[in-house]
Amino acid sequence: MDISHDDLEFFLALWETRSITQAARDLNLTMPTASRRMARLRELFGDPCFVRSHKGLLPTDFTIANVGEIIQLHRQLLELTQRKTFEPSELKRVIRIAIPDNAMPFLLPNVVKAITDQAPLCSIAFLHSSHNSFEDLQKGYIDFLINPKSLVPRGSHFMPLHAFDQVILVRKTHPLVEIYRQKGTVNPEDLKHYERILVNDSYAATQNNDIYLSNYDRYFMTDNVQRTRIVVPYFIGAQYFLENTDLTLSLPKETAEKIAGRNPYLTTIPSPLAKSGAIVPCLFWHERTHHDPAMQWIRAQFKAYAQTEEGAREARQDNF
Structure with a gap:
């Protein structure tokens, strides 16, 4: 049996909401349709995928182990359907960005305005960056990471945005x-x-x-x-x-x-220890989304509205 975009979308709705009722509501499905899709997922994967508890649906070990690959597969299907017809005004997805808290007032207001003005159907979810963020980027749990320049993990790309004293x-x-x-x-x-x-x-x-x-x-x-x-x-x-x-x-x-x-x-x-421009926040993304038209457009907004002259100079030095 072939897996479809609808199957993946319903799976991820269950993963995010932990509720078949809420997943059905989010996807505008009737409960009988949602129940059929749940049964189809279990048949496709040969696993219950989610089990009921007093706290809602709990993911099985299979789901926890494979959700990263399923997220990637879903995004690859979206990329295939959007590649030739991409228009910001038609972009309907959640862009997840992990950031340190101090980046929000200095790097993001103009970017957010540009994205929300041009892509009114697109939502942005900000998460606090942590020591797990590069792993989350690799697994597809987040789309972008803003982090000081570091050793760039294999499979990642970056764009310097600014150089802070x-x-x-x-x-x-x-x-x-x-x-x-x-x-x-x-x-x-x-x-x-x-x-x-x-x-x-x-x-x-x-x-x-x-x-x-x-x-x-x-x-x-x-x-x-x-x-x-x-x-x-x-x-x-x-x-x-x-x-x-x-x-x-x-x-x-x-x-x-x-x-x-x-x-x-x-x-x-x-600071007596300060070096000029010692802190260089960069926008990181994974190779998986490097050629995705939607992600390319998002990166263009960062370049236009968040990258300063200092950031552009760092980019030239990095041969970005």
Whole structure:
């Protein structure tokens, strides 16, 4: 028996909703039709695929093991049907993008506007990036990843978007602020007296064994200069640990200035460890979608509305 686009679409609706009722509603199916499609899936795969529980449908081991390949197959079928007739106004799919929280206000507003204006049927789902994101990209769970430049996994492509400088965020009454006022600079020896907050989900999960860490992360994950007291996955949330402590936080200049402009308790000082343009966020995607017309169009929106002159310069250096 041949598997169809409708079969795959129903399978993935069950995977996302864990409810045959909700899957039927999302796909505008009657319940008898949904039940027939459930039976067809079980016959096709020779497995129950989903079993009922008091919490809803639970995926079987077969489903968990194969959902990545089924997602890829579904997208390949979509690509075949869209390749010759692609029009942004007809694009009807969810674009899943994993990002760090501080990328949203600086890199994405104009991109989102361009996509929603030109592709009104398209939805965008943002997920928090983590140490699993490259694996999720490879498996097809996400379409794009925004992450600092790192060792690029096999089968992935990337586009540099910007090059951030870094500064230190501290409370306004922090001793380092007075040192900076008096000397006009802060040196690494000054920093050693104050512990820091590290924003790094990969560090929290895998310590120093993650091959996907950026060069920035690889340097700052060590305790040679400052002892790490707190590791958090969020830039924006980390500020609240600074307001009444002597902790410090190194982060991109634009993010730090945005936070300090809205938080009356915090300020920024130059980082003695900073290298100009040390943090290079990139848009990553997998080879699987490299020639997909819809994904090519999405990437074009990032290039037009999120890539800065600094990012374009990085791209030229990488021969992108």
